[in-house]
Amino acid sequence: MRRRMDPRRWSLAWQVFTLQLVVVAVVLLAGGAAAYLQARQSSQESTRSRVLAVARAVAATPEVRAALTTPDPSTVLQPLAEQVRRDTATDFVVVMGTDRTRYSHPNPSLIGQPFIGHIDAALAGGVVLETYTGTLGPSERAVVPVRSDAGTVVGLVSVGVSRGTVSRALAQQVPRLLGAGAVALSLAAFGAVLVARRLRRQTHGLGPAELGRMYEFYDAVLHAVREGLVLLDPHGRLVLANDEARRLLDLGPDWEGRRLDELGLPAPMAASLTGGSTVEDAIQLTANRVLVVNRAPARWKGRELGAVVTLRDHTDLQALTGELNSARGLAEALRSQAHEAANRLHSVISLIELGRTDQALDFATVELAAAQRLTDLVVGAVDEPVLAALLLGKAAEANERGVELEVDAATSVPEGLLPARDVVTVVGNLLDNAIDAAASTPGPRRVRFSGWVEDARTEGGIESVVVLQVSDTGPGLSDETAARAFTRGWSTKTDQRLAGHGLGLALVGQTARRNNGTVEVRGTGEAPYPGAVFTVRLPVAVEVAR
Known part of the structure; x- marks a missing residue:
């Protein structure tokens, strides 16, 4: 009471x-x-x-x-x-x-x-x-x-x-005044009852102290969570975005009340988030980040309120995954090479035991010379150790799939011009796609890597850029697919059981944009590499000595 x-x-x-x-x-x-x-x-x-x-x-x-x-x-x-x-x-x-x-x-x-x-x-x-x-x-x-x-x-x-x-x-006029006052009071009371009932529905019967406490707790939770949280109204406009969401989406100060496609987000991401379907753990790319996105409708007692979107930053994880895949490929290639080396060693020993020493020597020399030529070419042309190791690993991986990885003799990439992680992302994904394309053709199956430094004219003058180019003998790309090659979700692979399709080239494009570089693709190249040609130009921050 x-x-x-x-x-x-x-x-x-x-x-x-x-x-x-x-x-x-x-x-x-x-x-x-x-x-x-x-x-x-x-x-x-x-x-x-x-x-x-x-x-x-x-x-x-x-x-x-x-x-x-x-x-x-x-x-x-x-x-x-x-x-x-x-x-x-x-x-x-x-x-x-x-x-x-x-x-x-x-x-x-x-x-x-x-x-x-x-x-x-x-x-x-x-x-x-x-x-x-x-x-x-x-x-x-x-x-x-x-x-x-x-x-x-x-x-x-x-x-x-x-x-x-x-x-x-x-x-005699007092009753009329009192009557008018009573009518006015009755109308005001009726209106106040309607307002109170509507307000009660909207506040769910909570008092000011409870509403204030609830707002304070909810606001503290929204800004404390490590995930980005975005609330959209039924028309797809932003109603709420916590600190992490504003950071991940690079939202400006005037984001409230605007649609996602009005905020400069990539079209595929804006389309997937403003649609009516549920999105679960979808990989989406912004200009600088790789995000895992979830979207679910927000309902209250059967009424559609809009949608709730959560965002998780997987940029570093995706980069580390790429590096791990490269290291895993290199390990698999070394394991395979060890197996092949054991087979060749047994062959050499068997030839010696059969008294055919000259044939054993010739067999061992030819195998050693072939492997050493690639190593010498890569080490001599590529001073960047991460890129050199990546090329050697990809060469072994390509050899396992029946593809020959060649390094252009004119390649020259000095050390320290680019961040090692960006080199792995760009070259690793380009080589993976080129090897897949070349492996799908009857032959010859070859992939070529070229790299050099050149001067480019920009608005600020002349600056040095590193050019990384990968060509293959695959089936090539049509003009339409070449224009969409770096779009999130595009892929030539048809095996739907494999996750991550359509992400590699999108990451290449993202890395290039983040470094103020450019990406070009030609659907067909010139003999002896008639397949697609991918060219990435990344500006360097140091003066290059020639």
Whole structure:
């Protein structure tokens, strides 16, 4: 019971309802009081105007002027004044001489007695309007002069209405004022009930303290979570984005209320997030990041509120996964090479045991020379150790798949021009796609890597760029597929059981854009590499010595 009686614990709807009723009641009381005072003032002014008009009408009557010159004016004036009093619903009509002597009065016993009140202004030819207490009590009265034909003041006429009569007339208006106030209060209460019910539904019956506490907790949770959280309304506009979401999506200060496709996000990502379907652990790329995106509709009691989108940053994880895949491929290639080396060693030993020493020597020399040529070429042309190791690993991997990886003899990539992680992302993904394409053709199956440094003209002048180019003998690309090659989700692979299709080249494009570089693709190259040609140009931050 104590909790219910404490207004601080009421729901917000009931507090608003109570406050509205109090405000309306105060306004109505103040308005009623003001209306009553105005009505009283208006009644007083209208009464003064009425008695003044009656007094002037009586003073202008010829019978009154004529009677004032007779020896006994009361004989004519008393009946006339009483008739006027009854006809005009006034309380007294007094005709008097200039010496205040009454010639008429509602109380005949007072005739001949002096008039009580102010008459100086009327004797001077003016008008007296006043509230005065006479023989009949307080009254609103007017005193006007009676003029002869010559214009001199020969008498006075006073007409009045008692304050009691004015009050009774005013009291007749009070019920109407009270009725209007009651109607207004009823309408206000009905409106307040409707507002309170709507507010109760919207606030779910919670009080201000509970709403404030809930907002504080929810706001703290939204900004504390490590995942990006985005709320969209049914029209796909951003309603809420926590700090992590604004960081991951690079949202500007004016993001609220805008659609995702208006914020500069990639079209595939904006399309997947604003659609009506549920998205689970989808990989999407922005200009600088690889994001894992989940989208689910937000519903409340069967009503569609919009959608909830969560974002997780997998940029570093994706890069590490690429490096791990390269290292795993290199390990697999080394394991395979070890197996092949064991087979060759057994062959050499067998030839020696058979007494064919010269053939054993020739066999071992040819195998060693072939492997050493590639190693010498890579080490001599590529000073960047990460790139050299990647090329050797990819060469072994390609050899396992029946593809020959060649390094252009003119290749020259100095050390330290590019971040090692970006080199692995760009070259590793380009070589993987080229090896896949070459392996799908009957032969010859070859992939070539070229790299060099050149000068490029930009808006800021001449700058050095590293050019990384990969060609293959695969089936090539049409103009349409070449234009979409670096789009997230594009892939030539048809095995849907393999995850990650369409991500490698998209990561290459993302890395190039992040480093202010460019990516070009030609659907067909020149013999002896008629397949696709991918060229990446990345600016370097250091001066290159030649």
